[in-house]
Amino acid sequence: MEDSQGRFREHGPAGTTHEELLRQQRLLATQLRSAAGTPAGPWLRLLALVIDVVAWLGATAVPILLTGGIAKLFGFDAGESGSGPPALAIPGVLITMVIFWGYVPICTRLWGATPGKLALRLRVINYTTGEPVTPARSWGRFLLHALFAVTCWGILLLIDHLWVFGEEGRTLHDKASGTTVVRI
Known part of the structure; x- marks a missing residue:
């Protein structure tokens, strides 16, 4: 359709222009984020990270300690270099890797x-x-953070x-993955 100056313009529903539709979409997105919660401040996010690191260390310590306990049951001293078969360490290492790589995205x-x-x-939204x-955004966000x-x-x-x-209170991995962290 031509406007009053003879230029062609794209129109959406009820004669709205493409620019108006984009503005409305941005406004709606802002309203949805507001309804989900207010942006989380950097210090709350840092404290959450500290809690997560402590939880992760605790969760990964269990398989490592169990693996060491299994080695001692079989008479191997984990403190002596080369005294225990490497096969006994594999379950602990695998479980630790699953916990490490799965903790955040899952x-x-x-x-x-x-x-x-x-x-x-x-909350991450x-x-x-x-x-x-979505699962893809969750894994993408984690992989960017790990990278x-x-x-x-x-x-x-x-x-x-x-x-x-x-000004938005978002990290680079939030921006790249299309996420944000909000207080609820």
Whole structure:
């Protein structure tokens, strides 16, 4: 359709322009996020991370201690180099890896937050819709966070976490995965 100046414009329902539809969509997304909760501050997020690290260390200590206990049952002293068969360590290592790689994305998908965030009444949501995150977003968010942690000796992770002090209160891995953390 042509406008009053003879230019062609895309129109949506009831004659609204494409720009108006985008503005309405952004407004709706903002309202959905507001209904889901207020943005979580950086210090609450940091405290949640500390709680999660303690929980993760506790959860990973169990299989490691059990593996050491199994080795002692079979007469191997874990303190002596090369005294125990490596096969006894494999279950503990595998369980530890599953806990490490699954803790954040699985908790985020199942409950909308990790135990640290749950304790502080925080939730991870889709930034655009305000809905719970999908499994793909949950894993993507975690993998980006892990990538930042191992890249450039963790400097990217520091930059990622400092980004939370910006006006939206979102880290780089939040922005890249289309998520945000809110207080409920």
